[in-house]
Amino acid sequence: MPPKVVIIGGGYGGSAAAKALDAIADVTLVEPKDAFLHNVGALRAAVDADFAPRIFLPYDNLLSRGRVVRDRAVRVEPRTVALASGRTLEADYIVLATGSGYPFPAKSDLDDSAASLERFGTTQKHLTEADRVLLLGAGPVGLEFAGEIKARWPQKQVVIIDPAPGILSEYSGPFREEILRQLDGLGIELLLGDSLAQDPPTEVGTAGEFTVTTRAGAEVTAQVWFRAYGVTPASDYLAGALAPARLASGHVEVTPSLQVKGQTTVFALGDITDVAEAKKAGAAMQHAEVIAGNITSLIEGGTELASYEPGPAAILLPLGPTGGAAELPGGELLGPEVTAQYKGADLMVGRFAETFGLGR
Structure with a gap:
């Protein structure tokens, strides 16, 4: 055996x-979970009802001899x-x-794909109703989510608050500058080096107007908010x-x-x-x-085991289907067009569908 x-x-x-x-x-x-959740596409699923079902990939064809319990x-x-x-x-x-x-929508803690899909639908509804969106956290998740929201609804105002004085400090200056340039072009407002005195009074991800004050004294009014950290x-x-x-x-x-x-x-x-x-x-x-x-x-009876060596910092950060930037190992910078080819257009859904034997 x-x-x-x-x-x-x-x-x-x-x-x-x-x-x-x-x-x-x-x-x-x-x-x-009853299906693999392709988290790489989760933020787009939160804004695009047609895209959301594509990120749930059944396990049925993953293994040919083994089993999924x-x-x-x-x-x-x-x-x-x-x-x-x-x-x-x-x-x-x-x-x-x-x-x-x-925190949702970057990941879902629900085990049933139908229930998760319904939750994505509810998030789409609340985002549709909001004119101004507040995101807490200016890491890759918060920035990518902001880009997805603006790509779907260019007229919405998006504000991101983060206590760090800058964004993405582990990556190069040219990469950060390119992301900041695109965020500015999208009209996304960044409040860096600041944080909320207390959380908004509404439930996270639920539509309802509120005004909150930052520790630096800025007032922010929005109709829905999300956490993008933790x-x-x-x-x-x-x-x-x-x-x-x-x-x-x-x-x-x-x-x-x-x-x-x-x-x-x-x-x-x-x-x-x-x-x-x-x-x-x-x-x-x-x-x-x-x-x-x-x-x-x-x-097979071997005694020599391979070691894992972490690679240099690298990132593919889409800002919607056609925006974003990438920093490859070694520091090479890629702009929005190439970033979209690698990740932005379908967020690698096709690649993982093939991995799970779905051929789509």
Whole structure:
């Protein structure tokens, strides 16, 4: 019998690892959602009703030999995975790929795709009703969301507030200048080095006029607001010998080979790791490639494992379907046209549809 590999989490990294190991191991992918949610396209789904259904990709055709179990891991130890249903899975190897939580609409915490799609529809409705939108957070998510809103409704006013004195400080000056130039051209207002004295009185994402005051004394009136900050690693299921590897932040300590600290058969990837790099889908998929290779080596009796090396800072930041900029590894700057070709036009939906065997 081939060794049993249990992968917990069917996001970008977990799905990639499951697919890569499907031919050599007995793979079980544990995922509570009924479909893969292509988070890269989630912000456009919040403004475009026609685009929203395309970001939900069924797991049915992901694996040819293994299986996807719709369930949630509640207790994971080095050789066993206890599920919310009461079932326990035995494993020779475990891959932790549960990612992180983030405020809607960048991510959805709903497990049912129909319910998530309905929530995206509600967000579209509230945005349609609003003349002025407030976003808290000027990181990549807040800026991309602002660009999507302005591309769909050019007449709307969008205000972004962030306590940092500038945007995207981890990237080069020319890249930041290009993004600022485009934001200004779109009429997006930035209030940097400032924050709200208190949250708006309305529910996040719900239409209703309000006026709030920043700590610097500026007044902002809007009809709907969203948070665009606040990552929460999903790792509270670690137990037994795995529990010591969980840091206070929720991240999991890993070795250069992406094995959980102190373990030889348990690996972790993506947002939950303590790897010092930006937490992105691309990084999770690179982690998956390293882990799949290392598990394959161990299965075949090898002793030399590959190490993961974080790459230089790089980003593809669309501002709507035709705007944005990119900074490639090494510092090369790409403008809106090339950025749209890489990511902006369909936000890679077609690429991931092929990965999931949907051919669209």
